[in-house]
Amino acid sequence: MTKSKLVRMDNVGIVVESLDEVITFFAELGMKLEGRFIVEGEWAGRVTGLGSQRVEVAMMVTPDGHSRLELSRFLTPPTIADHRNDPVNALGYLRVMFAVEDIDETLVRLRQLGAQLVGEVVQYEDVYRLCYIRGPEGLLIGIAEQLGNK
Structure with a gap:
């Protein structure tokens, strides 16, 4: 029996309360709103x-066109659980990580939209500077700046 071959990952889905606020945040990060519709x-x-x-769904895409976030706001049925503010060692999906060109400049812009640093910006060897932030609605986001040979 032949296994099917994975073609790609299409998107990561995130359920939110305020599409407008979350779209604004990810647009400031550098993603583009690809479409907004009702399913x-x-x-x-x-x-x-x-x-x-x-x-209500909003599809956000990264500048390279390869990665997408599907932001969903349930009108019916209502949401029944909220895991957004769980600590980073909670079971389930942890976070989405984004590569950025300038982590310090990115943090300045995202803090203006209410983002809060979870721990601190750390440097991993001579490879990355990275951190976790809480974005709108407590969503956990990772950002990383590659060092050296960019």
Whole structure:
């Protein structure tokens, strides 16, 4: 039996309360809004197992066009759990990491939108400077600046 070959990862999904606030944050980081639309209907509920649903979705794409975030705001059914402010050692998806050209300048811009440093900016050998931040709605985001041979 032949295994299917992975082609690509299409996106990472994040459920939010305020699409506008989160879109603004990721746009400031450098992502582009690719589209915004409503997903609903019987087919959608069959995929998610939620039955009848209505979800507002915004698709954000990185400048290179290879990576996407699917930001979703559930209109129906309502969200039932909130893990956004769990510590970094909680089970489940941890964070999304982005490569940036200038970590200090990026932090200045994102702090103006309410981002807060989780720990501190650290340097890993001569390879990266990186940190975790809490963005809008407490979302955990990693940013890293490659050092040396960029």
